[in-house]
Amino acid sequence: MTILLIIKIAAVGILISIVNQILKQSGKDDMAYFTSLSGIILVLLWILPYLAELFEIIKKMFEL
Amino acid sequence: MIKIALVGIIAVILSNFFKGNKEEYSIYISLATCILVFYMGFGKLEIILDTIGKLQSYIKINHSYMNILLKIIGITYVTEFSASICKDFGYSSISNQIELVGKLSILAISMPVLLAVLETINNFLSI
Numbered sequence: 001m002t003i004l005l006i007i008k009i010a011a012v013g014i015l016i017s018i019v020n021q022i023l024k025q026s027g028k029d030d031m032a033y034f035t036s037l038s039g040i041i042l043v044l045l046w047i048l049p050y051l052a053e054l055f056e057i058i059k060k061m062f063e064l
Numbered sequence: 065m066i067k068i069a070l071v072g073i074i075a076v077i078l079s080n081f082f083k084g085n086k087e088e089y090s091i092y093i094s095l096a097t098c099i100l101v102f103y104m105g106f107g108k109l110e111i112i113l114d115t116i117g118k119l120q121s122y123i124k125i126n127h128s129y130m131n132i133l134l135k136i137i138g139i140t141y142v143t144e145f146s147a148s149i150c151k152d153f154g155y156s157s158i159s160n161q162i163e164l165v166g167k168l169s170i171l172a173i174s175m176p177v178l179l180a181v182l183e184t185i186n187n188f189l190s191i
Contacts, residue, residue, distance in 0.1 A: 001103055003071055005096050010078040013089035036086075043092045050099050055142070057106070061113065062138025063131060 001050065009043050068104050072097060091153055098145065132177060136170050143167075 016039035023032035058064065075097035079090040113134070120130055143166030150159035 001100070003074065003100070005100065006071070006075050006078060006093055009089060009092050009096055010081070013082050013086050013092075017086050040088055043089070047092060047096055047099075050096070054099050054102060058138055058142060061109070062134045062141075064135055064138045 005046065005050070008046070012039055012043055015039075068101050071100055071104070075100075087153075094152060095149060098149065102145075129177060132173055135173050139166055139170055139173070 016036055019035050020032045023029070023035065075093050079093040079097075082089040082093070116130065116134075119125075120127065143162055147159040147162045147166070150156070150162065
């Protein structure tokens, strides 16, 4: 839960965009679409637990 | 505090990098930064809540009112958090809806306080 999370997300973003460029050049557009989708889902899976934990903390702290 | 500022600046730089072609990653980076900054500022909030608890023992405030106060603060934070993220990316209609519902829920929660005030006024007048 440090800045590593942000750097990881940025790294995934850069990698996915590179892979997309390569796939687009080589003509496989549908593969490019799948890789960008998988990148989005991967980062979503990283962030969701933290978001859920954040809201749990708020709920516990303010007795919502 | 300095750490929070640094994290914010680094995240903004990284997020702006993705502004050109990959929009969704800039959304992710800003969301992750908001969560990270909250985790960093969490300790200060804990201190404030503890002192509020101690204050209650000195001043005889009814516990339910303090509870309502805390709930309102919590709801405000959550509403502000989500509404500002939605507004950040141009979806102001969604953020306005979130704020509207936030205000409604705050109003709904503070209804008992309103009734209590009216009752006390009634007691004064009817004597």
